[in-house]
Amino acid sequence: MLVVQHNSQKTVSNAEKGEGDRSGSMVDLYFSADVETDGPIPGPFSMLSFALVYAGVFDGHRFTRPQEYSQTFYIELKPISDNYEPEALRVNGLDRARLCREGKGPELAMAEASRWIGQVAGNSKPVLVAYPLSFDWAWLYWYFIRFSAEGSPFGYSRCFDIKTAFAVKASIPVADAGRSKLFRSLRPDQSHTHHALEDAIEQAKIFANVFEWEGRRERTP
Secondary structure, eight states: OOOEEEEOOSOOOHHHHTOTTSOGGGOEEEEEEEEEESSSSBTTBOEEEEEEEEEEEEOSSOEEOOSSOOOEEEEEBOOSSSOOOHHHHHHHOOOHHHHHHHSBOHHHHHHHHHHHHHHHHTTSEEEEEESSHHHHHHHHHHHHHHHOTTOOTTTTTOEEEHHHHHHHHHTOOGGGOSGGGSOGGGSOSOOOOSOHHHHHHHHHHHHHHHHHOOOTTTOOO
């Protein structure tokens, strides 16, 4: 059974954006993203599912996290090649054979995602958030450019790496800033499941915690 979930009942309000005198175009609106794939790189391998979650706004002065993580997008896709790595499927638990029959075509999936992002963002600038950013950005950017007539809703560089932000605020090397090293005070009370929607919500909470954290001088692990 094809799974597609959208929850975007309204565009984020000006009050939630904390806009003040700034126009919507000056506001970053963040989307936490998580992808599940059947291999390491897009093209030879396929993105099998992905999720986007509204994760907050920043107007240059004030960051506002959502009161609840209810504005979400989740979709499962049809594979684009015959290549796959069994280990990747063991990790995410997705049935690739089922997706070959029932997954949404990538052209429709990426167009649907782009429309949803635009609906939630309104006049603000969408920014993609991940931890680490490199993997999820590579897949989503490639798929948007390859399959969406509108291209990437995040442009070619509107993205935020939580790993780098944590490294800078914690005064540690990026190489030592993986999820396993995240301070307990910054972790949400939620496990990492390798389901794209659940993990995107978990990641959105980590993002808000890291964004609001003043850094090493504020607290210790």
